[in-house]
Amino acid sequence: MDCEKDIEKILERYWSCATTLEEEEALRRFFRQRDVPPRLEKYRPWFVEASLWKEVEPGGGFAQRVEEAAASRPVRALRVTFRQRMMPLLRAVAVVAVLLAAGVAAQYSLDGGGSPSGSGALAGSVPGDTQVVRREKPSALVNICEGSGQAQGQVRDSIPAVKGIAE
Amino acid sequence: MDFRDDVLPLKDKLYRLAYQIVWDTAEAEDIAQEVMIRVWGKRDEWAQLGSMEAYCLAAARNLSLDRKARKESHHAVLEPEACGRADESADPHARLVGKERMVLLRRFLRQLPEKQRTALMLREVEEMSYKEIADALRCTEAQVKVTLFRARQKLKQWFEEIEGYGL
Numbered sequence: 477m478d479c480e481k482d483i484e485k486i487l488e489r490y491w492s493c494a495t496t497l498e499e500e501e502a503l504r505r506f507f508r509q510r511d512v513p514p515r516l517e518k519y520r521p522w523f524v525e526a527s528l529w530k531e532v533e534p535g536g537g538f539a540q541r542v543e544e545a546a547a548s549r550p551v552r553a554l555r556v557t558f559r560q561r562m563m564p565l566l567r568a569v570a571v572v573a574v575l576l577a578a579g580v581a582a583q584y585s586l587d588g589g590g591s592p593s594g595s596g597a598l599a600g601s602v603p604g605d606t607q608v609v610r611r612e613k614p615s616a617l618v619n620i621c622e623g624s625g626q627a628q629g630q631v632r633d634s635i636p637a638v639k640g641i642a643e
Numbered sequence: 644m645d646f647r648d649d650v651l652p653l654k655d656k657l658y659r660l661a662y663q664i665v666w667d668t669a670e671a672e673d674i675a676q677e678v679m680i681r682v683w684g685k686r687d688e689w690a691q692l693g694s695m696e697a698y699c700l701a702a703a704r705n706l707s708l709d710r711k712a713r714k715e716s717h718h719a720v721l722e723p724e725a726c727g728r729a730d731e732s733a734d735p736h737a738r739l740v741g742k743e744r745m746v747l748l749r750r751f752l753r754q755l756p757e758k759q760r761t762a763l764m765l766r767e768v769e770e771m772s773y774k775e776i777a778d779a780l781r782c783t784e785a786q787v788k789v790t791l792f793r794a795r796q797k798l799k800q801w802f803e804e805i806e807g808y809g810l
Contacts, residue, residue: 522802526768530768539654541676542676542680546650549680
């Protein structure tokens, strides 16, 4: 009786597509047996049908026929173009070229951008290289101050000469 | 890779799938054979196929639909004998009613939309998971559940109607 109730519950879930494969197999097993309760008897053909479908197979000798057909099938040669054949080589060349370019760029930046003087470090450095800017900032400021002082002195010295010319 | 080990075991599934679409044993064998030979010819591409079984089932379904569209089969409704035993009820009357119901059920199944029938068959006969059915039908799991739900609801409704007619 409990089994029947369980089956009815599973059956309700079956119609709502909420059953697992195991539960569906249990339903098929239940309906394959001879003593199915009368109220569930109407569903028996469906579950018997599903079981019977499993017995539907191709005719005798089919497997052998297919095997022979597969064996006699000519092997198609793959056509490989020159470009496809060279593709691995081209890829390798491209990788080497990228590595070389990166190496040269790294070497160039380590050598100070190829500038012969040390003062070029600031000019040759990449903008935003804060370490270089911090290191060079004091001397740069001193240079600017000295330069502006010298310029002021030169302007002051040249004023009498300019006045003389004007007069 | 071996044809006998990797491809041939699919023959029954492919045959059954093709058969419930074209309803012709010779045509179904032809389709199953063509799919197996085609997939064997593509053995170099198996790694890209994902599930080979799903690929074969999808190919068999497409081929069956193409053939069916090209030439509608005129074969009679699948008779119970074609699927082996009909019903094993002990009572002759019950057996007769069962046989009658089986014939009606098969007629009903043939009238179902092809996708619903195929989904039902893959679930009930081949006992495939929703994911596997989705792969074979080239749709989502959610769509498979909806398709199966509709098919089972129709089936349930049909059983209620048949009972109402007193069969």
